[in-house]
Amino acid sequence: MAARTDQLAPLDLIGFDTDFLLGLYRRMVQAREFEEQLYYLFLSRPMPGTMHQATGQEAVAVGVTSALRPDDYVTSTHRGHAHCVAKGVELNPMMAEMFAKRTGSCKGMGGSMHLCDFSRGMLGAFGIVGAGIPIAAGAALSALVRGSGQVAVSFFGDGATNEGVFHEALNMASLWKLPVIFVCENNQYALSMTVSESSAVPDIAKRGAAYAIPGVQVDGNNVIEVLKAAQAAVERARAGAGPTLLECITYRIRGHARFEASHYRDPAEVEQWKQLDPITRLGDALLADGRVQPDALEQVRNEVKADLEAAIAFAESSPDVEPDEYLQYIFDEEPAHA
Amino acid sequence: MAARTDQLAPLDLIGFDTDFLLGLYRRMVQAREFEEQLYYLFLSRPMPGTMHQATGQEAVAVGVTSALRPDDYVTSTHRGHAHCVAKGVELNPMMAEMFAKRTGSCKGMGGSMHLCDFSRGMLGAFGIVGAGIPIAAGAALSALVRGSGQVAVSFFGDGATNEGVFHEALNMASLWKLPVIFVCENNQYALSMTVSESSAVPDIAKRGAAYAIPGVQVDGNNVIEVLKAAQAAVERARAGAGPTLLECITYRIRGHARFEASHYRDPAEVEQWKQLDPITRLGDALLADGRVQPDALEQVRNEVKADLEAAIAFAESSPDVEPDEYLQYIFDEEPAHA
Amino acid sequence: MREMSMMAAIREAIVQEMQADPRVILLGEDVGKFGGAFHVTHGLLEEFGARRVWDTPISEAGFMGLGLGAALTGLRPIVELQYADFIFCAMDQVVNEAAKIRLMSGGQASVPLVIRAPQGATGRGAQHSQSVEAYFMHTPGMKVVLPSNPYDAKGLLTAAMRDNNPVLFLEHKMLYGSASPGGGKAVSDPTIGRFGMDVPEASYMIPLGKGAVVRNGKHATVVATGVMVHRALAAAEQLAAEGIEIEVIDPRTLAPLDADLILSSVQKTHRAVVVTEDARRAGVGAELMAVIAGEGFDDLDAPVIRVCADDAPIPFAPAAQDRVIPNLNDILAAVRRVTSDE
Amino acid sequence: MREMSMMAAIREAIVQEMQADPRVILLGEDVGKFGGAFHVTHGLLEEFGARRVWDTPISEAGFMGLGLGAALTGLRPIVELQYADFIFCAMDQVVNEAAKIRLMSGGQASVPLVIRAPQGATGRGAQHSQSVEAYFMHTPGMKVVLPSNPYDAKGLLTAAMRDNNPVLFLEHKMLYGSASPGGGKAVSDPTIGRFGMDVPEASYMIPLGKGAVVRNGKHATVVATGVMVHRALAAAEQLAAEGIEIEVIDPRTLAPLDADLILSSVQKTHRAVVVTEDARRAGVGAELMAVIAGEGFDDLDAPVIRVCADDAPIPFAPAAQDRVIPNLNDILAAVRRVTSDE
């Protein structure tokens, strides 16, 4: 799929203050840099497991989560690093988890496809495509029952919308006006399958009509547009008006996983989408607006790089998991706390 | 849900010959009478298993299957007697199956919820709600691959449209333009749940839009309207233009199963729908058109009654299943026939 | 004596827990307005309201996922399946998510989720007759409970609702003692006895993982589950007349399994028969045999015999169904064989 | 010597059958254009075209149902799952429909459906690591195949494709001998030997239900499946140096199971260890033990020992995963124990 022309439009920063925007910029750079570092780690040494990069898709994670409260919930996917970073999971334990260390977010038990941090409302990446969708709806139901005012966000790919649980969860969420936002990261591919090869209605947002859920399609490489759409959806959800299906048009710049070569797509297509890099676009807009000087952005990037070096050092120096440690994580035998 | 006003419109018989229409009438009466007899059998003696009546819904089964070739495929549901009768399954083995006799359609192994007759293209009732939907799509795929020109019909209830397999099967059928017709018998209830309680979009036909499948809503108690819509859908399917979602608005006159009392609905609603009885409506139209005299209809009804008495006698006099007979039906150990 | 059907005992456990703990909610098909396919939840919607009792669409995977999501975020849901056979529609959410998320999260997640499902062969054909316990006994991270009587059912369900892990709670349709308002007739059979019908009113717990000796004996140990406990007890009566005293053990929970109880009985009797309703191959019977023949090998004077369902989809015809499912005679024959060289 | 990886052997079996029988079609995620997540189906779309090789959306239940519908109506589909773990998404179609429809239809339906799925623990965390054979061994109506080497894989798959029943064909990722173009690295381990790599070019069948003695011995029988066959053979080498000669049996198919082969070996050795990668409780190991300790009781001089995965979701950390999954030392220890009182 070619980039849409509106994805060439400049970002409209009016109404946002510069520190906030720099915060978005930083989060996106963190997500990007986390995965870039991982990429080289996987190249240069035997790393456990695998990983899926969201390079080029960072605006979706950061735009959406920036509309959330810290106690709101998120479920994520196999391509979940950016969601975690954006939801505020710390880099050190995230990186340690990639090294399967005891200091990892999941104590080395989960790995890349199962990153989570309940203290940040990050309920988990799921390695089963689509599995997080009803779980997020359940978290929303819980918020409704408890009257907590929280909302839940489920991130999922274009391919995931063909799973039955997508259908079942959207239907119940709409029936019961659950405070949940369904965010489809339409990155044009599900492994080798283009959206139009795998979905009879390639505009995923249109599928909302089957559930009386408003479907909103946005430029997913425009963090401001994503943020605004997410804010509207969150407001709707918290007001008790029910779910929104938010389709963010973006692109997976890297291969599906690790070193997957993507022979099924045209390199020119990738190059075209690289021109729409969401980080560059926000940076350019900040510069064009005269909000910051180039060195301010560079400083952010350098700080993030340093943070990631520190995270890698933390991970490397952390103790390995002992073979038997898993035993304590199978069951929760604490008495039910009332 | 109240009956729609168009359901009060008279049937338009123009263009159909009287014998054909009497054939429709007979099939509907057969389906009705089969279940009425069963009802009394269940009241009067210990019958094995359970049964779900489609009283009042016969026009859907008969209208749709009348648009089919004998070698076309059908999948059905827990409420499947009418589909079987309509697809030409003989009454004797059907009745014997209800008695769990060796002469039953399924040799006494299946029962009411698993009636099938492969020689008539009836691939099975399924006791798992929704399960037949992808199976019908697979039969359609098979027809496509074999170039046989066959189509497949999946009958399912309104409640079944909330199962994930509905979504998955419709998507694939549309993507691949499979020759399949998805027929939703919207009888207003899924056990105790009204359509609007269980489906966020109570007009099931509208759900076709999520798969670029044309959704057609018809008066399901008007056998002529059902037939015409089915003919159009079958034509479309055979022409390679893909699936249709055909929603037939009807009503379940009896309880969900056997003696279920339906305390969750207003008896007045049932009475209102009884006025729209599809058999009476076709009969009345035949009379109003002057096509037949009342005695002709009565003769059909009497013949069917006699057929059913014979079927019951056949079933009663058939040998019981021997305890060990099931052993031969677990696996097919014939060598694969090329 | 406060006599109660198992249906009523289960309902009472739920009502008491819902009264005591506002975090307990129900999700399932027809559980509210209709009162549940087997009447277990009747009146609960009226008592607790629509925020506690959720009538779901027919979307097993979806509402299982909703239940899990709610369990992860402060509620304690009970998800009801209309028949246990339908759990396969929700299998991914149970096996891949609910059972694994605690370990995958390094212990962050707790999953106080109870899945209730009626099961067992009662004449409705292959898709409404299965006994599904082995699939979940084989799923690490799950607990599996299979009560045989009202007293145990109430105590075990209360324990399950207070457990912080996914618990599959299987209810045999023949033990309910109630008709299905969904149009079914109450099914039962003459071997079903009245034990455990005296149910205390106040809430109580039976710990998950503790079996019970339901009859003492010395010539052979019969480990039976669910409805088979009743058949084993009926067998015990007949065998006693022949001078064979069997010890009948009801494990009550299959995961965790009270292996110690079983093994110490075998230590005494030196012979064992295991009786379960699920399919034989790689089923609960296999596991029970493996435990006894593995850890109890030196105590055994004869091979353990398993009496399980034949490896076939359950046929509709009653005579065939009854051949597939273990009956009283099967148990009698097995015990006589296992004790024959005494 | 025509050396071949298991990936290539499986591919060759499929190609030959697709050439010979136009009814054979493929359905699965990324099986066409991409060539399969583990490269097994590469080039098939080009060779056989889009009417034979169907690239599906991510809809496991849906395309399993499509495969079943096609199997009922004249085709012989092979449905590929990208990882065996995802079969739980399609569980209802497999367990409730595919496995039961023949019996439910009174023998009208034939179900020539092969389900292929890569499985086993290879460092990817709990949702991409399971060994699912026991769930289906416990499902009446299913056949279950688990090859340990390229030669068997080709012959068994050919037999599976010519079978008229639903066959689950499980392929251990560590045995493929190929990297995943989906971005995975080829995983292997030093215990994986080279046996069975000599694969005839012409099509051949190994009957489902016939196991193989892969090493003769007299002191103990080790029944091992899949990758564990290799570990058992590695153990055999080490044990031989200690003077312990084990007989290694690979059942190859778990349903039907070649119990006779196993029992006659135990008759000779009087001792048995069973080694499987799936979870212990109610798993394949339990069934193997039940068969041996039940029917072979009188031949046994020591309790059967089972070496299976621990009952835990598979942890991500390699050290923990390796503790959960049976390794060479676990097998050595079990054999030494079972033969210790010789």
Ligand SMILES: Cc1ncc(C[n+]2csc(CCOP(=O)(O)OP(=O)(O)O)c2C)c(N)n1
């Ligand atoms: C249930 C299930 N089926 C298949 C897979 C294998 N798989 C992992 S990611 C993927 C593609 C997912 O596509 P999409 O949802 O668009 O997400 P993206 O990878 O593009 O972020 C597939 C097929 C899986 N993990 N789970």
Ligand SMILES: Cc1ncc(C[n+]2csc(CCOP(=O)(O)OP(=O)(O)O)c2C)c(N)n1
């Ligand atoms: C997977 C599954 N879930 C639940 C049931 C129990 N059940 C049988 S019929 C039924 C209602 C079906 O409603 P609908 O699809 O509208 O068909 P109808 O009964 O109205 O013909 C339910 C919930 C089932 N058989 N299978």
Ligand SMILES: [Mg+2]
């Ligand atoms: Mg994608």
Ligand SMILES: [Mg+2]
């Ligand atoms: Mg209905």
